[in-house]
Amino acid sequence: xxxxDLIVPCYNExxxxxxxxxxxxxxxxxxxxxxxxxxxxxxxxIDNTLELLKAIADKNNxxxxxxxxxxxxxxxxxxxxxxxxxxxxxxxxxxxxxxxxELIEQxxxxxxxxxxxxxxxxxxxxxxxxxxxxxxxxxxxxxxKISEVDMPDGAGDFRMMxxxxxxxxxxxxxxxxxSKGIFSWVGFKTKWIDFENVERAAGxxxxxxxxxxxxxxxxxxxxxxxxxxxxxxxxxxVSGSAFIYLVYIIIKTLIAGKDVPxxxxxxxxxxxxxxxxxxxxxxxxxxxxxxxxxxKNRPVYIIGSTNIEEPENDYR
Ligand code: UDP
Ligand code: MG
Numbered sequence: 001x002x003x004x005d006l007i008v009p010c011y012n013e014x015x016x017x018x019x020x021x022x023x024x025x026x027x028x029x030x031x032x033x034x035x036x037x038x039x040x041x042x043x044x045x046i047d048n049t050l051e052l053l054k055a056i057a058d059k060n061n062x063x064x065x066x067x068x069x070x071x072x073x074x075x076x077x078x079x080x081x082x083x084x085x086x087x088x089x090x091x092x093x094x095x096x097x098x099x100x101x102e103l104i105e106q107x108x109x110x111x112x113x114x115x116x117x118x119x120x121x122x123x124x125x126x127x128x129x130x131x132x133x134x135x136x137x138x139x140x141x142x143x144x145k146i147s148e149v150d151m152p153d154g155a156g157d158f159r160m161m162x163x164x165x166x167x168x169x170x171x172x173x174x175x176x177x178x179s180k181g182i183f184s185w186v187g188f189k190t191k192w193i194d195f196e197n198v199e200r201a202a203g204x205x206x207x208x209x210x211x212x213x214x215x216x217x218x219x220x221x222x223x224x225x226x227x228x229x230x231x232x233x234x235x236x237x238v239s240g241s242a243f244i245y246l247v248y249i250i251i252k253t254l255i256a257g258k259d260v261p262x263x264x265x266x267x268x269x270x271x272x273x274x275x276x277x278x279x280x281x282x283x284x285x286x287x288x289x290x291x292x293x294x295x296k297n298r299p300v301y302i303i304g305s306t307n308i309e310e311p312e313n314d315y316r
Pocket of ligand 1: 008010011012043071073093098200204
């Protein structure tokens with residue numbers, strides 16, 4: 001019998017974990033021919049999430065939990081789940097029931113049809129704030145233009161993968177993870193299914209606007225070096241125009257003689273070029289800081305406690 005693990009990252013989800021487990025268990029009990037397991041990853045919650053998870057695990061043999069030593073972020077949670085699953089298929093779901101477990105049946109069907117991966121695509125963003133939807137749309141449009149991978153808007157982390165794809169995703173052991181890019185970068189035959197977005201069952205979103213903004217920047221720098229190229233283009237453009245201007249000044253001086261006033265043009269050019277230099281340094285800095293963090297090779301997550309017998313840590 002094929003094994004399927006549900007990987008569920010949870011951060012302060014005390015209000016919904018029980019609700020989630022009941023709903024998901026109902027679905028998995030209904031599906032025959034597979035052996036289902038749960039891997040809950042408690043991402044350093046400061047509420048009662050871990051106690052609730054332990055209680056669920058005590059009552060259900062199929063439930064494993066991994067508790068991080070602190071909050072490492074959802075990316076780390078998904079990575080830990082994938083590293084620790086031994087199942088044939090793994091599916092990643094949010095704990096807040098925004099990813100309907102009912103889709104698992106459809107996903108399994110796709111896997112049987114021979115797909116390596118079945119990803120759920122949010123058809124709408126109802127239930128998300130309008131401003132956030134707007135910026136998310138802009139982000140995807142931009143990132144898809146400049147990056148080497150294709151990241152469909154609406155594609156979250158809700159997807160089922162087979163062993164081959166899980167191994168490939170784990171092999172991408174970068175410290176600063178951007179799963180949407182990773183999933184697309186590794187390739188594999190993917191089937192897309194649509195689902196309606198719903199509001200989270202209870203509790204609150206863990207994403208502030210600022211957190212999302214930083215995440216978006218990470219996404220851009222993780223899968224594209226285009227910003228660095230812009231810097232070179234700008235450099236060529238500015239020095240090219242400066243050279244033309246230089247020739248113009250020389251000729252003008254030779255013909256019309258010395259021209260002392262010129263304060264406005266000088267200051268404008270100085271500010272313009274200064275601005276470009278600062279911006280370029282900033283873009284370079286983004287990449288240098290990424291290299292710095294990557295070179296340190298710190299673990300993506302640290303397990304504080306777990307009921308998995310021989311857990312895969314990420315000590316590199
Ligand atoms: N999450 C996590 N660590 C974090 C933030 C979020 O494991 O630092 C989990 C969270 O518990 C949930 C999922 O990631 O299961 C998605 O988070 P959320 O619902 O807050 O995001 P949204 O649906 O608003 O994008
Ligand atoms: Mg959510």
